[in-house]
Amino acid sequence: xxxxxxxxxxxxxxxxxxxxxxxxxxxxxxxxxxxxxxxxxxxxxxxxxxxxxxxxxxxxxxxxxxxxxxxxxxxxxxxxxxxxxxxxxxxxxxxxxxxxxxxxxxxxxxxxxxxxxxxxxxxxxxxxxxxxxxxxxxxxxxxxxxxxxxxxxxxxxxxxxxxxxxxxxxxxxxxxxxxxxxxxxxxxxxxxxxxxxxxxxxxxxxxxxxxxxxxxxxxxxxxxxxxxxxxxxxxxxxxxxxxxxxxxxxxxxxxxxxxxxxxxxxxxxxxxxxxxxxxxxxxxxxxxxxxxxxxxxxxxxxxxxxxxxxxxxxxxxxxxxxxxxxxxxxxxxxxxxxxxxxxxxxxxxxxxxxxxxxxxxxxxxxxxxxxxxxxxxxxxxxxxxxxxxxxxx
Amino acid sequence: xxxxxxxxxxxxxxxxxxxxxxxxxxxxxxxxxxxxxxxxxxxxxxxxxxxxxxxxxxxxxxxxxxxxxxxxxxxxxxxxxxxxxxxxxxxxxxxxxxxxxxxxxxxxxxxxxxxxxxxxxxxxxxxxxxxxxxxxxxxxxxxxxxxxxxxxxxxxxxxxxxxxxxxxxxxxxxxxxxxxxxxxxxxxxxxxxxxxxxxxxxxxxxxxxxxxxxxxxxxxxxxxxxxxxxxxxxxxxxxxxxxxxxxxxxxxxxxxxxxxxxxxxxxxxxxxxxxxxxxxxxxxxxxxxxxxxxxxxxxxxxxxxxxxxxxxxxxxxxxxxxxxxxxxxxxxxxxxxxxxxxxxxxxxxxxxxxxxxxxxxxxxxxxxxxxxxxxxxxxxxxxxxxxxxxxxx
Numbered sequence: 001x002x003x004x005x006x007x008x009x010x011x012x013x014x015x016x017x018x019x020x021x022x023x024x025x026x027x028x029x030x031x032x033x034x035x036x037x038x039x040x041x042x043x044x045x046x047x048x049x050x051x052x053x054x055x056x057x058x059x060x061x062x063x064x065x066x067x068x069x070x071x072x073x074x075x076x077x078x079x080x081x082x083x084x085x086x087x088x089x090x091x092x093x094x095x096x097x098x099x100x101x102x103x104x105x106x107x108x109x110x111x112x113x114x115x116x117x118x119x120x121x122x123x124x125x126x127x128x129x130x131x132x133x134x135x136x137x138x139x140x141x142x143x144x145x146x147x148x149x150x151x152x153x154x155x156x157x158x159x160x161x162x163x164x165x166x167x168x169x170x171x172x173x174x175x176x177x178x179x180x181x182x183x184x185x186x187x188x189x190x191x192x193x194x195x196x197x198x199x200x201x202x203x204x205x206x207x208x209x210x211x212x213x214x215x216x217x218x219x220x221x222x223x224x225x226x227x228x229x230x231x232x233x234x235x236x237x238x239x240x241x242x243x244x245x246x247x248x249x250x251x252x253x254x255x256x257x258x259x260x261x262x263x264x265x266x267x268x269x270x271x272x273x274x275x276x277x278x279x280x281x282x283x284x285x286x287x288x289x290x291x292x293x294x295x296x297x298x299x300x301x302x303x304x305x306x307x308x309x310x311x312x313x314x315x316x317x318x319x320x321x322x323x324x325x326x327x328x329x330x331x332x333x334x335x336x337x338x339x340x341x342x343x344x345x346x347x348x349x350x351x352x353x354x355x356x357x358x359x360x361x362x363x364x365x366x367x368x369x370x371x372x373x374x375x376x377x378x379x380x381x382x383x384x385x386x387x388x389x390x391x392x393x
Numbered sequence: 394x395x396x397x398x399x400x401x402x403x404x405x406x407x408x409x410x411x412x413x414x415x416x417x418x419x420x421x422x423x424x425x426x427x428x429x430x431x432x433x434x435x436x437x438x439x440x441x442x443x444x445x446x447x448x449x450x451x452x453x454x455x456x457x458x459x460x461x462x463x464x465x466x467x468x469x470x471x472x473x474x475x476x477x478x479x480x481x482x483x484x485x486x487x488x489x490x491x492x493x494x495x496x497x498x499x500x501x502x503x504x505x506x507x508x509x510x511x512x513x514x515x516x517x518x519x520x521x522x523x524x525x526x527x528x529x530x531x532x533x534x535x536x537x538x539x540x541x542x543x544x545x546x547x548x549x550x551x552x553x554x555x556x557x558x559x560x561x562x563x564x565x566x567x568x569x570x571x572x573x574x575x576x577x578x579x580x581x582x583x584x585x586x587x588x589x590x591x592x593x594x595x596x597x598x599x600x601x602x603x604x605x606x607x608x609x610x611x612x613x614x615x616x617x618x619x620x621x622x623x624x625x626x627x628x629x630x631x632x633x634x635x636x637x638x639x640x641x642x643x644x645x646x647x648x649x650x651x652x653x654x655x656x657x658x659x660x661x662x663x664x665x666x667x668x669x670x671x672x673x674x675x676x677x678x679x680x681x682x683x684x685x686x687x688x689x690x691x692x693x694x695x696x697x698x699x700x701x702x703x704x705x706x707x708x709x710x711x712x713x714x715x716x717x718x719x720x721x722x723x724x725x726x727x728x729x730x731x732x733x734x735x736x737x738x739x740x741x742x743x744x745x746x747x748x749x750x751x752x753x754x755x756x757x758x759x760x761x762x763x764x765x766x767x768x769x770x771x772x773x774x775x776x777x778x779x780x781x782x783x784x785x786x
Contacts, residue, residue, distance in 0.1 A: 239721020
C-alpha cells in the first residue's frame, strides 16, 4: 500500500518517463516506435524509460505482436498502454454550498461519485466535510475493488497556488491564505494537491475531453463567475504570479454596473448569472425574480429581459474574441451552469465574436459543451494524477 | 559552402539535439552535466547528441577540465558552447518606406548593418531592394571574414504565415497572399524564411534580450500599429490559425473613432501614432500637425493635446492589463517608436494597469525598452537561425 500512496517510484523517474507516460495516458495504446515518433525520443530512449514503468505495473504490454511487423522493424511491435487500475485518485470540487467528489482511476475515469451539502463556509467545516466525503467514496469503492487512494485533488474557484497548496483568495468562500492542501492531508492522511477549479477542468479536457489532440484551446466557463483555462502546446497556462485566464474582468465597457472587483465595464458585471439575474429583476420590475424565472420571461418574449441576455451575449462575444485575438486557440470550449440558458444569447455571442475576432482568428471553433460538476471533480482527480511525476514542492 | 547554406546536418538531428543546441545558444557555455540538468536529458543522452554537433563544428569545447571535477563526476567537466562563427544569417525588417538589414552570426550578433529606402511598395520593387541590400551586407561582411550566409529571415507586419512563406495580408504594404519567401529565395539564391515582425522581435528578446530566463513574457510594441508577441515556456505563441498577440484590436471602448479593422473601440483607434496624431490635429485645430509636433504641444502644456495622450495611455493600460489577466506573464516589455513620447502617457498606462490587473497579475513587471529597427532586423536573423532545426515545410 505504501508504494501506491506515495508513488516515489514515478517521481524519481527521468523527465522522459513523464513524457512517455503522459503520451500513453492521452493517446495510448501505442507501439514503442509510435511513442518515439510522437515524443521525439529515440527508440532506445523509449525502451529505457518504459522498462521500469512496466516492471512497476504503471504500463503493460497488450497482446503479442504480428510476426511480420516484428521482423520488419527488428523490434517488438507490441502496443503498450497505461494500466488504469494501477492507482486511484479522489477529486473534489468545492462550491459555495456543496462538495462534489469522484473516486477515479489513473485515466480519471470515475469509479464512484458522491455529493455533500456544506452547512457553512467556515474552513474547519469544509475540511471536515471533505474528509467525510473522501471516506465515503473510499468505502463505496472498496466494496467493489482493492487498492487505496494515491492522492486527492481539491479544486476551488479563486486564486489558488497549486505549488504551495494555499488558497490565496476565494471570493465565494470568503477565504484568504488558507493552507487547504495541508489541512485536507492532515484530516485524511492522504497526500493532497489543490488547484483552481477552471484550470483543473482544463487539464481534464486536455487529457480526456474536447481538448485532446489540439495544439491549443481555451475553456471558458459561464456561471456565478466567468473563468477561463488556457492550454498551449499540451500545458495549461498557470501565470507567473498565479493569475491567468481572468476573462471575467476584461474591460469590455458598455455598462456602469460595478463589478465585484470594484471596476466598471467588466464582462462579469454583464454576463455572470448574478449580473443577469439582477439586471432582469430591474427590467421586469420583480425583485424576487430568479435566474430560471428570467430565462422563462426571455423565452416568453419579454423584450427588456431578452435585451439583458443579448447584452450578456455581446460581452461574452467580446471576451471570446479577446482570447482568440491574443492566443489564437484551435477551439474555445464554452461551459458552466450558464450554458443551460445558452440559447438565449448564443446568436449574439457568435455574431459579436465574428465581428471582433481579427482575421483568421475567427476560424477558431466555438464549442458549447455542458459539463456537470462531476466533470469538474474529475478535474481534481486529473490534477492529482498529473502530480505523479511532479509532486508539489 | 553547400553545407553552410543548407544545414542538412542539423535538420536531420533528433529533437534532443535541438533542445541541447538551443539551451547552449541562450544559456551557454555549460558543462554537459549542467545541460542535462537544464534539459532533463540524461548525461548519456547529452553526450550522444553533442558528439555530432561537435564533429560538425556547431559547438566546441572550451579549455581543459579541472582534474578534480573530472575525477569526482567520472565525466569530463569541460564546458561546451555554441560556435557563433559557424553560420551567418541575414535579417531584414520591411517597413512602409525602408528596409533595415543586419548580417549576424549564429547568436544573432550583428556583424554589419545597412538600410535602403523603398521607392514603392510594389512587390517586385521590394523584393529587388531586399536582394540588393542582402548583396551589400554580404559584400561588407565578406571584406572582413570568410563564410557565406546560411539563410535569410525577412520580417514584416501583418498576417504572415511562416510555415508556407506567404504574407497573407500586410495592411501597411497593401499586400495580400504574396509568396515572399519564395520570391526572395529566387532573387538571392539563399534559403529564406519570413515571420511577423513583432513575433520575430519576441524570438530575439527571448533568446538574447529582456526575455532571457523568464518563464513567460509579452512584448508590446507601440507605433503605427500596436502589436504583441507572447512567449510562454520558451516558445513564442503563434496561434493555431496564424493570428496571436492582436492587442491592437482589443475592444476597450471609450471612443467612436473607427479603426482600420472597421470596428470602434479598438486600442489602435486611440493609441497608434496615427490615431494620436489625428486626435491631436483636431484638439489643436491644426490639420498639418505631426506626431512630433503633437508631443511638443503636450510637453508645452496644451491641455487638449495632453488629454489625447492620456486617453491613449488609458487604452494602452487596459491592453496591458488584458494581457496580464489572460496570460500572467512575468514581464511585459513595452517598445516601438511610440516609446519616444512615452513620458507623456506612462503615468496613465501604469495607473490604469494597476487598477485593471486582477490580483497578483499586477505584480507583472512593466519594462520600457527602446529597440531600434536594427534590433527588429536582428529578430529576422534569430528566426532564420531558429529554423536550423526545423526548416519550413
